[in-house]
Amino acid sequence: MAMIFIGGSRDTIELPEPAIARIGAIVAAEHGVLVGDAPGVDTEAQSLLAGYRYEHVGVFHSGRTPRNNLGDWAAYHIPPLDGAEGYELQAAKDREMARRADFGLMIWDGDSPGTALNIMRLAVKGSPCVVYETSRRQEWTVRTADEWQEMLHVAGPETRVRAYSRMTEEERDLLSQ
Known part of the structure; x- marks a missing residue:
């Protein structure tokens, strides 16, 4: 069973x-799904999967309990690093989902640096990621770091700067290989 990391922008309220x-x-192929607990795409994907009564779902969260677990699926607590603040509170669980995933499906608003980084995390390990960019109504399959950088180039310099500023040193090293 392939594992699919589904994620995206918190501001997206409709898939x-x-x-x-x-x-x-x-669902038809009975792949496993790894999804976060955030509002936005995570919750919308959970709602759809719960409507299918789909069982092969794991919900990843950084808090004591998931903010959202609409199908009462297995929950995986991935605590943030000590002293984490802001976006870093969620980054450890995102890194873990990317690590476990064979493929990705990201719904991106064309701006969210967190979603952009999840796409990069999949690309550097060779896990293809289908990206639906809602702002331009474009679709890509990102398979490599070069393709990810091309996607970010289309997004613009501000988005690139914010994505790069959130990378760990290890992620920067992986990207440059």
């Missing part, structure tokens, strides 16, 4: 039709 169809195909 695009192609992503809905892709999640339906994931």
Whole structure:
């Protein structure tokens, strides 16, 4: 069973039709799903999967309990690093989902640095990621670090700067290999 990391922007409150169809195909193929507990794409994907009564889902969270677990699935607590603040509170669980995933499905608003980094984490380990960019209504499959950098180039310099500023030193090293 392949493991699919589904994620995306917290500001996205409606999944695009192609992503809905892709999640339906994931369910039909009985792949495992790794999803976070955040509002936005995580919750929308959870809602869709719960509607299917799909069982092969793991919800990753950094708090004591998941903020959202709409299907009462297995929950995986991945605590943040000591002293983590802001976006770093969620980064450890995102890194763990990317580490475990064979493939990714990201719904990206074209701006979210966290989603961009999740796509990069998948690319540097050779796990293809289908990306639905909602702002431009574009779709990509990102397979390599070069393709990820090309995607960020389209997003613009501000998004690139914010994504790079959130990378760990290890992630920067992986990206440059």
